[in-house]
Amino acid sequence: MKILILSSSEDIHAAHLKQSLIEKGITVEYLDTRLFPTKLKISWQPIIQTGCLTFPDGKKWDLADINKIFWRTFSGVNVPKSTNSYPNTIAINDSISLLRSFMRSKPEKWVNDWEAYQFHKEKPLQLSLANKIGVNIPATLVTNDAEEILNFYQSYSEVIFKPVYGGSHAQFLTKEHLEINRMNLALSISPVTIQEYIPGTNIRSYVIGEKVYSAEIRSSSLDFREDKQAKLIYLETPKDIKKQCLTITKAFGLKWTGIDWRLQPNGEYIFLEANFSPMFLHFEKQTGCPITQNLIELLTS
Template sequence: MNILILGDAKDAHAAHLHFALTKAGATVEYLNTRLFPTQLQLSWHPHTQKGCLQLPSGQRLDLEDIKSVYWRSFNGVSIPEFGDSFQQDIAFHDANSTVRSLFQACPAHWVNSWQAYEFHKDKPLQLSLAQQLGVTIPATVISNNPQVITEFTKSYEKVIFKPVYGGSHARLVTEYHLEYERMRNALRFSPVTLQEYIPGTNIRSYVIGESVYSAEIRTAAVDFRDDSQAQLIPVELPAEIKQQCLAIAKAFMLQWTAIDWRHQPTGEYVFLEANPSPMFLYFEQQTGFPITEALIQLLIS
């Protein structure tokens, strides 16, 4: 069976899964979109729904012969510089449109899909949908209005801030951040997400198909990703929270995901976010959870 990994061998998680899938008997290739259109060739016939990939190695794969695609990382396309900015823009948008179309037209089993990837980029909507599912979320505001932000921070004992889109870790809001002129100038460039700080412990839950694997992440850091010494302790979630994990994955169109929670001293679980392409090697090594095996089964079954 033909399986593609979106990404390249420089990524440790992509390389790990390439090795594991090959060992399981699959024919595995990397699909690195940064090589399109210079080294990777894509074709699609909308009137017949037929298409194919010509990989840099020279191998040709018809879309219908690809069983599944593992979405590790999507890095866009790469257009050579040729001196004409107008034509450069046209070429860039043409290449992007081709890739986006082919991703959505390819009938393979995607883990995860283009739609899930696009939804993940709109994190405020992710929070809103989680709440509609009956999941508890932190008090949150997304704004570039200094007055709104000031009022929000005064409403809670501690507040954290982070980018709306992601890409940087959460930090506690301090008086330095709230200095009016500094804040006003910063908010002219971009809005920010602020949330009530939730006391408690970090829980990460990996959802793979119908399986849920969870561990407590013990750390004193505001964002556990800042702590390389964080301890991972396997935990059994309450049945209700397990069902919430499955409901979140389904609503977010995710075949697999890592969901981050804060477990409060009161016992309540507060949803923070769901990642459509999480890192898992360290988590698997520390907990012994069979994440690689579960992913293999998801991709080859």
Template sequence: MNILVLGNSFDAHALHMRDALTKAGTAVNYLDTRLFPTQIQISWQPDIQAGCLVLPGGHQLNLQDIKSVFWRNFSAPYIPNLPEGQQTIAFSDATSVLRTLLQAKPVRWVNSWQAYQFHKEKPLQLSQVKLLGVEIPATLISNNPQQVIEFCKIQPKTIFKPVYGGTHTQFVSDFHLEPHRLNLVLRLSPVTFQEYIPGTNIRSYVIGEDIYAAEIRSNSLDFREDEKAQLIPVELPDLVQQQCLAISKALMLEWTAIDWRLKPTGEYVFLEANPSPMFLHFEQQTKFPITQSLVNLLLVN
């Protein structure tokens, strides 16, 4: 049986997982979707539910021989320059085949196409988590300047970030709320505004039924900007561990990193669940066996 790593050898996490799985005694290959259709061939027969991959170098894999797939990153297919109409058709056809591959064959995806699509809808993700009874920050997603101003007025401090992601969190200032500037920005894109939660950053990794958590000590508003952030292993309360498992299930995640804010009062506030988080630095600093848990998840029958 084979395991695929959806990604490429330039990604340290993909390379690490390939090496860990190889050490565990299983055959591992990269599925770098940028190489389809120029260097990768995909065949699929829906009437008999069978297909195969031919990877760069000519190595062929029957889809029924693939046990599981570790999703590190997914890239759009690369289509060489063609006349505009042909380019659009070729790209759409290649994308359709890739999406079929990601959904049609019932192998174990860690994580699935559906989970990744859900992650793109972060406002919906927050709503789903709130329905579980988990506390989330007061949040406004809007491109309505008046509603943004009113929301920010009732919060002691407010942060803002893109709805989809892609850049770091910032505090809202009078500069950001200047009417002319605010109107210009919100005509281009809606923005996520949230109450600032004072307290401590907590990151919890959920891998199947395994949960590993650490406090992230940092003076930065967004700890991802702080290379000197300290990671201190912590034991989550039973209720929060149950919430971690419930969130993973509700968001269709086989594994995830959930970011929390721990208030001085001891309450945990959900911020986000990531479907393909970086983990090597976290594992090195905390000594948690994240890699082994991932290997176990991918090899389980």
């Protein structure tokens, strides 16, 4: 059995998973796309829709012989810069095109695949689909129109804002943020996601195949990701929320994910987002949930 991990040894989650798989007697290699096209070689034949990888050390793997590919981190390609910008652009586009073709040719092998990766980047669509399948979401506005933000702000007691794509933590929206010149300048550069603030408790649910594990995240921070002292307390997942977790995972084209919720004081779960390739070691260590073992089972089934 051969398994690829899309990442490198620099990522502790990838390194942990690789070592765990090796201990099970499984052959594992990293697919580090930063080495393509300089050191990593990719070949692909459109008629028979297969190909091969040649690693920097000379080992060659046929795509047909690879059982599963675990998507941990994707770093694009690393094309050497040239003095002529036009050929450099062509080289980047050519490299990305072959890499994407290779990655998309066998979607059943991936955990998770390219299409799910693309969908994950469209956070507003993710929320819309969640709502469409019957999952509760916060009132949300995505815009670069200051007037729309002012109208939204006046409709709720507390409001937060965060990037549309991600990459930064949520913050409370204050009157200082709403100063018209400041808003117009910021919104001329980038749109923003505005949401009603949901009081309650942070919950993280992991879905691996048909398994679901949840934990309460005890943190005083608005965004628990910025709190290094946050505590994770195992929580038995309610049956209806487990069903929603599995429905979300399937609808988003995922095979595994980490879902973030806010649990309101009245017991209602509000969906925030589903993570395409979540970190899991801290969760596993604090809760005792067998995330690694379940991932191994998912990758070897």
